[in-house]
Amino acid sequence: MTIARRYNTEAARLLPHMAEDPVVDPAITTANDIDEIVFRRSEFLGGMACAILAMLEQQDGDTA
Known part of the structure; x- marks a missing residue:
């Protein structure tokens, strides 16, 4: 699953x-x-995107 698919799901x-x-x-x-x-x-959506991407990165770190 691409990062964009994961991002879209979380968003x-x-x-x-x-x-x-x-x-x-x-x-x-x-x-x-x-x-x-x-x-x-x-700008609001950009900030939310940054937060969602950080959450995905943290999830990746938790499973690595």
């Missing part, structure tokens, strides 16, 4: 009221690309 779970706003192309493979794309949409 939908944590921000259900935001609908499709934080969603990115599931083929994206880098966290930096996700952050840049979402931040361009809105």
Whole structure:
């Protein structure tokens, strides 16, 4: 599963009221690309994307 798919899943779970706003192309493979794309949409969403990506990184560290 790509990082974008994982991000989209978490964004939908944590921000259900935001609908499709934080969603990115599931083929994206880098966290930096996700952050840049979402931040361009809105600073708030960019901050949330950063937090979600940090949570995913922490989860990866917990399972490694």
